[in-house]
Amino acid sequence: MQRIGVFICWCGSNIAATVDVKKVAETIKSEPGVVYSENYQYMCSENGQQLIKQAIKEHNLTGIVIGACSPRMHEATFRKAAEEAGLNPYMVEIANIREHCSWIHKDMDEATEKAVILVRTAIAKVKLNAPLQAGESPVIKRALVIGGGIAGIQAALDIADAGFEVDIVEKNATIGGRMAQLDKTFPTLDCSACILTPKMVDCAQHEKIDILSYSEVEDVKGFVGNFSVKIRRKARFVDETKCTGCKICMEKCPSKKGLNTFNMGLNNRPAIYIPFAQAIPNVAVIDPEQCIKLKTGKCGICQKFCGVGAIDYEQKDTFVERQYGAIVVATGFKPIELDAFNEYGYNDNKDVITSLELERLMNAAGPSNGVLLRPSDNEHPKVITFIQCVGSRDTSGCGKPYCSKICCMYTAKHAMLIREKYPDTQVNVFYIDVRTPGKNYDEFYRRAVEQYGVNYIKGMVGKVYNENGKLMVQGSNLIDNEQITIESDLVVLAAAIEPEPSVRKVATLLTASIDTNNFLTESHAKLRPVESPTAGVYLAGVCQGPKDIPETVSQASACAAKVIGLLVKDKLKTNPCVAMPDENMCNGCSQCANVCAYGAITYVDKEFRIGGGKTEIRRVANVNPAVCQGCGACTVTCPSGAMDLKGFSSKQIMSEVEAICKK
Amino acid sequence: MTKEERIENLNRLSGTDVRKCMKCGKCSGRCPAFKEMDIKPHQFVSMLCNGKIDELLECEAIWNCLSCMACVERCPRGVAPAAVVEAVRDTVVRMQGKNGIKAEEIPPIVDELIPQQLLVSAYRKYNK
């Protein structure tokens, strides 16, 4: 037998001035199931809570209804009070007679009548409430970071410094990512390698960090606190434990015509290589597409010369399976392909390059050892023209609709560096807008104009063409309302950036959502910007949206804080108001899994009795309560009504409907 | 026709959304007739956007535009400056009142395969 207690709050005069609280409490006394009904000035006060606790104990209440302010205000307070009195906290319902009643109505009779109905509705619901237990799931105290760029490195270091084990999975042969390719960084112009490589070394030497380079995530199972991840360790053909990074193999390798991808293909590298001098791990890798031995079976020179016997042509991909409590995605970006932008002549002219290529051309460790020479004839370019927004802010379908955010600043940086190193060079920049929000950013850009005399032209380039070996850049100068053609020696395109394509696979494996531009979606654009909607998955760097280095590092550290906050817990409390299928009615039709934003629903084959001593195997839905967030999308898509939501069950909501409509 | 109606008419005739323009000037950057035009392609878009149509209706540029559609091809925002030029040109021609052909009669006799340039030159030829 249900024993319901009702507590009507005055909220001082907030409720009592428009709702006759005593009358409400009195009227409700005669409701079936109600054994106690009282009113009090401030239910949420210490005394008010005491009143509730006492009544629960004295009257053996099985459920309580509080007529008070919005549940968004004090539901938690009253649940806690109930729990302290020995009543399951989910046997509490709130009738919102303040925000939804006393505050919006003026007529006392009308408001009192409505308050009675609202309390009745809550009673109808609480009668169908079931005691719920917040579940617990263990937390594996180890984190996975996918991507070994600056975002991944920073996140890993911060997590490891807090004392948790971290694995970095990096698909390339070394960590470092895009930042390792950069020459200088804005707005301070420090050398990128000088600030990045010490962090890379820290990672390698940190006892809590394990770097799995040349590896990819292959499969992810499980949920927050309890992920099981299968990682493919691609065959390097070099024993990582033996290689000392002496580079004799690189010297001796006869196949030297491979494109050096680290240098954006601007020069060549041997088939066995270490991507760059400060690579971590400092271990060689063989490109099987290029290696003569692996392609034809003949050669084996590197093996002969290797002093430690690290070369192993027989190496195969291997798999490791590890458990993690949290996952940070930091898969980074790449510049877009420029095939759709014929007008800039990127594919036809060697001297039309992208900004990232320019970074390598300017870098001391780059193909020209830091001397700016143009690719076609190794001459010093005298006139350099930059074109902004190549493929950014483009809704025509050729490019990307968003602003790539970093181009304005790095172009100012390039322009400044060139003018400083080669003062006889003329530098032009075609821009649509110059966007410089950030500390010391606008000052930096203005310095390029005012101090270094970079020629900024408001307008866009319509065509780059080759005339007698000169690059003619034709565009508009909107301020002067003229069309101009600039004879240039080098043209640099600020190509839009896009998420690294491998992010799609990662997102699918993690059931993390992704937007139309392939950026990972954050849980809340403003308030949960580093969390994926999938619990236990965090986002750092450009995989979530365009950003520069300081922003990436901040986000990575924020991720780390979130991960640490998760990993210090031994167990996770789960929201008990989750979906729950009735297996006896489930068709196993997959409709519910199709609408689940969290991937909380899986299917299992189960044996059921079907009468006559017989059984049958049926596919039925299974909700992981640690992953389900309790939205209820699945409950509506389920045709048989097998799926229901605890705390908001169909029957509960229908009883509320009935109580409201009863005349 | 009031000015507002005329603006609306021009927008409709051009079939392009001038508010999408982000003022990059790429259209004027590669216009082969730029020098001859007293009002430049990007100005057609911004002037229509700002409702300055009297200037547009009086300009010479509509007769210099080659209808090569380079500006349409180049625009990163899917705006068609040439279509605005053409809309102004059509409006001017219709305002001359000596149409050999009525605007209402055009749709049924226009073959989809006839290039736009041909239609425009036909306009010019038979309407002056």
Add this chain to the structure above:
Amino acid sequence: MKDVELKMLERAKALLQSGEVARVIGWKKGEFCYDPAPASFESVEEMENGFVYNWFCGANLSKYLIQMAKKEGKTAVFLKPCDTYSFNQLVKEHRINRENVYVIAVECLAKLDVEKMKAKGVSFITDVEVVDKDVKVTTAYGVETLYKPDVVLSKCAVCTKTHQVKDEEIILHERPEREVNRFEEVEKLEAMTEDERFAFWREQLSKCIRCNACRNVCPACSCVKCVFDNPASGIAAKANDDKFEEQLFHIIRAFHVSGRCTDCGECSRVCPQNIPLHLLNRKFIKDIDTLYGEYQAGEESEGKTPLTTYTEGDTEPNDVFNGEAK
């Protein structure tokens, strides 16, 4: 039609004999030529004694596979074009394991509706032969000729479906291609005023005796336990509960099968009260087509339905009426 039936019989017998399949789902002779019923045949003898495929085999056999395909061994089934959509939809919903079924696609040149024939005054039908658009009916009183389009099942009148799945086919006569608008009746209703529509449905639904025939025959209504039989659903209702449940039943049923209904038309075929139930489902299909792009359930055996997916720019419910819908 006789030639098709013989070919089907021959193939089914061969499949059973060779042990390739353990049973064949087909149609079994009834008392008269016009009441064949779905049946499972497990031996050559059973086939020879009872199998039939004639102008009255309108029943959709797909739904029977939910149970039959779970049995030991492979199950062969004869599927008409429209039936294959239901079959695919059931495969998509994991109700049928495709590997356990051997699908024999059979030709269909429309099936006849004996009720319509009887309404034309033909009774004591003993045999039917169809030549082009002439239906030659042999009755106890002699031979009569009916115009075929007048007496085909409603679902066949607007059918343009083709086989979506087959392991082999038995097609001896090609069906002429044609263009029909299956939404004509829905459009007619849409063009009415609210009051007229209400009057129409009130008249139709008042006939419902809540026999559940529509639910039982519907391949989309194949829930292990129906929501109306589930006390936890809050809408459980016993048959003949004479309150509101009838409408609730038809509205909810139509909603539950929306996006999954292949428009096989079985609901209307079996309704003893001749309620045009397919017009409910077809409204959903038409709305889905216009609002979210054309979609035919059962064309594929995997993927999402229009109600389990979305686009960011979908039409707002309030705009559906304003004529602002895309």
Add this chain to the structure above:
Amino acid sequence: MQEVTEKKEFTPTIVAFCCNWCSYAGADLAGSSRLTYPANVKIIRVPCSCRVNPMFVLKAFQQGADGVILCGCHPGDCHYVTGNYYTRRRMALLYSFLNYMGIEKERTRLEWVSAAEGARFSAVMNDFVKQVAELGENKRLTDLRVKEGE
């Protein structure tokens, strides 16, 4: 209570389903801003608009509601990422379908109300109540079937 309703002019019963994160909070804001709307609007709290089953809407009409309104987060703002996108499709189809059966289209409505739109919540409710009041009592769904002996 019966007497009161008979004396006054017709006041419709309105059931409003509000999602916990946006619309319910919007209703709270309407309250704390003292923005009135008629007392015959009663709100049911659901975690997300996508929890609202068409069966609930029908149940409300069956039990004598004269209008049903569903409120959720604006598309793109759903607390559960995609929930309201499904709601939008479901309700577009359901509302259209109910109208197809001859139920007045003014009795059903879906509005996106954010937690900041207290004023809008109140305005929407006022408007909806007025719209339903003009229609009068909801009889059609209960009358969709001719009762015995009628």
